[in-house]
Amino acid sequence: MKVLKFGGTSVGSAKNIQKVREIVQSQNDNVIVVVSALGGVTDLILEAAQVAATGTDDFGNYLKEIKQRHSTVVSELFNGSGPITYIADELLDELEQILTGITLVGELTPKTLDRIAGIGERISSHVVAQYIPGAIREDAAEFIKTNSNFGKAAVDFDETDQLIKAKFKDFSGVAVVPGFIAKNSRNEFTTLGRGGSDYTSAIIAAALEVEALEIWTDVDGFMTADPRVISKAYTIPELTYSEAMELSHFGAKVIYPPTILPVYQKGIPVHIKNTFKPENEGTLILSSTSDRKDRPIKGISSISRIALLTLQGIGMVGVTGISMRLFTALAKMNVNVILISQASSENSISVAVDEHAVNLAESAIRAEFEKEIASGQVSKIAIENDLSIVAIVGENMKHTTGIAGKLFSTIGRNGINIIAIAQGASELNISWVVKTSELRKTLNVVHESFFLSENVELNVFLMGIGTVGGNLLQQIQKQQQKLLDEKHLKIKLTGIANTKKMIFRREGFDIANVKETLQASEMKSSLQGFVEAMKAMNIYNSVFVDCTASDEVASLYKEILQSNIAVVTANKVAASSAYENYTALKNIAKQKGVKFLFETNVGAGLPIINTLNDLVYSGDRILKIEAVLSGTLNFIFNTISAETPLSKTIQMAKEQGFSEPDPRVDLSGVDVARKILILAREAGYPLEMEDITIERFVPASFFDGSLDDFWKNIPALDDEFETKRKKLEEENKKWRFVARYENGKAQIGLQVVDSKHPFYDLEGSNNLVMYTTERYNEFPMLIKGYGAGASVTAAGVFADLIKVSNI
Ligand SMILES: NC(=O)C1=CN([C@@H]2O[C@H](COP(=O)(O)OP(=O)(O)OC[C@H]3O[C@@H](n4cnc5c(N)ncnc54)[C@H](OP(=O)(O)O)[C@@H]3O)[C@@H](O)[C@H]2O)C=CC1
């Protein structure tokens, strides 16, 4: 024999009741079917009763809706009407009479409420019994006996078990039973608490020691997390009774928590199934499960609207009875304590309670500790509101090391503050308190960390979609699917801005048309607005990508890193700013456990900074750096000819995407100065920009005025450069703009090199870096290749992005 329980949605309409019939008829066994009221009906009854208690007859609208719901279902199932109509009408009349009575006395007692609260179940059980051919209806109130704690009555198991056994002694076929309702010893209606139909089914299943209890509902079973928050949450195939109990207590409303105990005691398997997708596996609840030991966590659950009350004072240390008094005071006021946290110093005790109960709890504690507060033994009763409790649950956590470490480091890395923690010695559950504003992010990071190691999400906020940023978008779009398929890395573009507009989308934009979406946006670009939006979205694994050349954008990094958002930047301004700022950024990144990456600041996509870091971290010492670091300048000196004068080559460098947005930055040597400064710092030398000797080859006057003035004036240098260039050509020599660092000194300037020099053959916009180190001494290490250009730079930024994801 089996017990099948169908919830409110499963019996909520004629169409759904047809599904119930199919499921019941597909059983090859005798079945007892326990039903809830039609979905929403119990709420309507309770609301109608509250309205009636105000002494008005405004409950009429509720009653009308309740009647309408039932008459629609009855007429659709039974083609108009039938005997069931009379039964339903009779029960609905009873409801109306009692509501009228409540109005007259203007008072609603728990006893009266229980008299009507179960009318929905009483009707639905008749409807379902009539609709399933051959089924009989049995009244749960006849055999489930409770005390008189109306609203949530306690079952008298001895009597109930006997009555159930007697009732179903020779039973075969299908019996339909209303859930939720019971009666006390005075034959008055009681109820088993909201969700009590699950409990009814478990009580019957346990008394009859049936083969299985099936709870048919509108979800696929217990999920690894709330699917409304975690789109990737999935059904947990198996849970132990204890795990199911923990998860249901912590907000997973799949099953009414008291349901577990009776079936657990008898070892009856409970199967949670979806009425609307019966082919799905669902969740099986058993004594022990056969799941993977490498998945110690079964599910994550949470409860919101929590307040934390902390009783604090050094006068509490070592004093016995404080906890007992605290909890007794709360119990007396019927305040349910959801979580307790006390440090071994005994200096404070924190209790988490429902936020509606916090004022009551506070006054109870104040009254209890009045004397200690007056004497200063208790210094503070602190209340924190707008909190949530999150819990991870799993029996395999027991004696598995590293779970808490992994959990809290993941949470910390994402900048989420943990307010209180609790873990029992059973190691079945670790619970912690966070601000409700951090709940979504917490659930996401924990779910990703424990369940989705095969898919990592990276949420990208991109500022700047010009030469480099635009190319980056194309590369991500092209590579997105491959990264997902082969590396399980999902790159989501969650925010984007240029100087005019900005847009944000938690689910990510379609990169194919994101530029059009940005252009069409109404949201004006604002730097602080962008940062605030990123912070407010508060998404885990977020990275800010700077593809601008802006000082103002670079000045945002501190706040961004402080918000636990990684920074990847092509913009050289921050890493070449004051040494103090450069180290502060690195330190914040380290302290927050997020990355601050700027590989493209030197040599675009070439691995110049990473290689330097590897050398230094592995114990080598950089003695000398000699390099050609400007793609633009190298391109100019390789392109300049009798036909192509200096001014034309500068334009070409700009058009080909080598130069800075303002090419004067290249021509003035500032770009190269920034690069050698960054390399010296990464090599471990605390240089400032002022320490670099810059020998310019274009007179300073050309950099005064506007960019337009520069373009107008620069052709004036063409003849002079052509004369010098001819001479060089005759001598078989070339110009190279060289940067050097040695012995704490850095300088940059134009150098004439002959054909024997390693820089002589450096073609196009290529860069070349030579590191002379303690290990690479006689023969320095060389890194050479394209040092500028949209695609190689974007590729370098992309590589940094992938590094952030730690795949
Ligand atoms: N080109 C190369 O080879 C290399 C370049 N880099 C670096 O890459 C960075 C980008 O260069 P590049 O792509 O050529 O520059 P572009 O001028 O082509 O693009 C800059 C982008 O940044 C946006 N932008 C500028 N200021 C702001 C601001 N305050 N707020 C929001 N958006 C802003 C611009 O918006 P709008 O379109 O509205 O003006 C534009 O979309 C530079 O720092 C450069 O040094 C690094 C290595 C190599």
Ligand SMILES: N[C@@H](CC=O)C(=O)O
């Ligand atoms: N403008 C720069 C681009 C790379 O940093 C250059 O020309 O090298």
